[in-house]
Amino acid sequence: MSLKIRNILAIETYPVRHPVLRAGRPINDCHFEGDDLSTTYHLGAYVNEQLKGVASFLMHQDVSIEELKTFNIKQCYQLRGMAVLNEMQGQHIGKNLINHAEEMLKNKNALALWFNARESAVSFYKKNGYQIVSEPYEIATIGTHYKMYKAL
Ligand SMILES: CC(C)(COP(=O)(O)OP(=O)(O)OC[C@H]1O[C@@H](n2cnc3c(N)ncnc32)[C@H](O)[C@@H]1OP(=O)(O)O)[C@@H](O)C(=O)NCCC(=O)NCCS
Structure with a gap:
């Protein structure tokens, strides 16, 4: 499998964000606040030049996470929109x-x-070294979530 990872634009993530994370919802729901900031990065994973996975990284500190309090905002990134097309997961x-x-x-x-x-x-x-740093909480229409974190 020829896998290449490249920086892409926010809008280029939609063909993966939409079916995997916002299935059945309007395409506009694929937009995240902060998507187009100069400090935000989007990665695309291409298999044989076809986009199969995406992830976005936004400069943002969550002060409710104790482990982040010693860092300044420029040192903290939030991962959003991590998704791999259903038929390509597990590879x-x-x-x-x-x-x-x-x-x-x-x-x-x-x-x-x-x-x-x-x-x-x-x-x-967890397999990638991240730890849970919150109690479980509910996000409407999506379900139970946990805050997770890793020091890079
Ligand atoms: C979660 C997701 C991004 C993982 O990507 P992926 O390409 O399928 O995962 P990988 O193949 O790289 O998995 C790496 C390891 O984690 C395991 N793994 C992957 N997804 C898993 C899951 N949901 N539960 C348990 N283990 C999982 C794999 O078996 C693999 O283990 P191995 O190294 O022992 O073989 C992808 O499955 C996905 O898009 N899921 C639906 C959307 C989603 O939940 N996104 C995250 C929102 S917070």
Whole structure:
């Protein structure tokens, strides 16, 4: 499998964000606040030049996470919109995306990556070294989530 990871624009993530994360909802629901900021990065994973996975990284500190309080805002990134097309899941595309992102963010002097993880994805993130740093909480229409974090 020829896998390449590239920086892409927010709008280029929609063909993966939409079916995987916003299925059946209007395409406009694929937009995240902060998507187009100069400090936001979007990665696309291409298999044989076809986009199969995406992930986005926004400079943002969640002060409710105790582990982030010692860092300043420029050192904290939030992962959003992590998704691999259904038929391509389980082939290490997600793992490659997150490994690539960690290197990219370290090169930009980031020290921490955090996110709101769907319960169904928590094992994936744990395998990649992330830890749960909150109680479970509900996000309307999506379900149970946990805040997770890793020092880069
Ligand atoms: C979660 C997701 C991004 C993972 O990407 P992926 O390419 O399928 O995962 P990988 O193949 O890189 O998995 C890496 C390891 O985690 C495991 N894993 C992946 N998804 C898992 C899951 N949901 N539960 C448990 N383990 C999982 C894999 O088996 C693999 O284990 P291995 O290294 O022992 O073989 C992808 O499955 C997805 O898009 N899911 C639906 C959307 C979603 O939940 N996004 C996250 C929102 S917070």
